Structures are given as C-alpha cells and as structure tokens.
Amino acid sequence: VQLVESGGGLVQDGDSLRLSCVASGGTFGNSVMGWFRQAPGKEREFVAAISWSDSRTGFGDSVNGRFTISRDNAKTTVYLQMNILKPEDTAVYYCAAKNSQIPWKIYRRVEEYDYWGQGTQVTVSS
16 A cells, blocks of 8 residues: 655744545555654644544544645545644644444554555644
C-alpha cells in the first residue's frame, strides 16, 4: 500500500488547511485511516482516525473540535480538514492505514498501523 499526502504549507494563526492522502495498491475499502503528526523533538502524536464501515471518527484531545476527518472510498482518499490552526499545530503530518476486520473500530496508536506516507509539512506562523 502506498500513501501520498498533499496539502501542507505555511499558514497564519487562525487559518484553515485541508490535507489529502491518496492510497493505492491495497484494499482501501476495509482500511482504517489515520492522521498523525510529529513536531521536532517530539514523539509522533495521534491526530484523527476514521473507520472503514460507518465512518466512525476519533480525534486527539489537542485538535478535537477544530479538525475533521473524512474519506471518499471511490477516490481512495482520506482528508483532514484543519480549522482555527495554531502555531502549536506546526508539525509533519503523516497519513497511515491499517487493515481491519472490524468495520466500526478506529485505532489511536502508532504501532497499530501497517502503512505510512512520507508526510507533509504544516507550519502555522503567529
């Protein structure tokens, strides 16, 4: 499975940005999709995830209420809509995929995911 992220960039405090992740080479339809981020000197952090069946979602505490995640199975693409961005959101954002037999389940830990993209940089200036 290959995952390619896009949509990162430099924005101002309070702006919005939408990241995309296109998956290929696997069974996107039964893959849980997640977004993680990693700032310099910090561990990779869970941002959001979406299940493959009923589009159940989950978010990290620091982004809950500001970010949304969605998926388009026909386009094998997952999106991360980021609103009210803050300087502390600055990080490399990674898309991840996990094959799952449980249609409603989401996963929040780095080690639970099978495939990773190369990441896209998001920088929020104050």
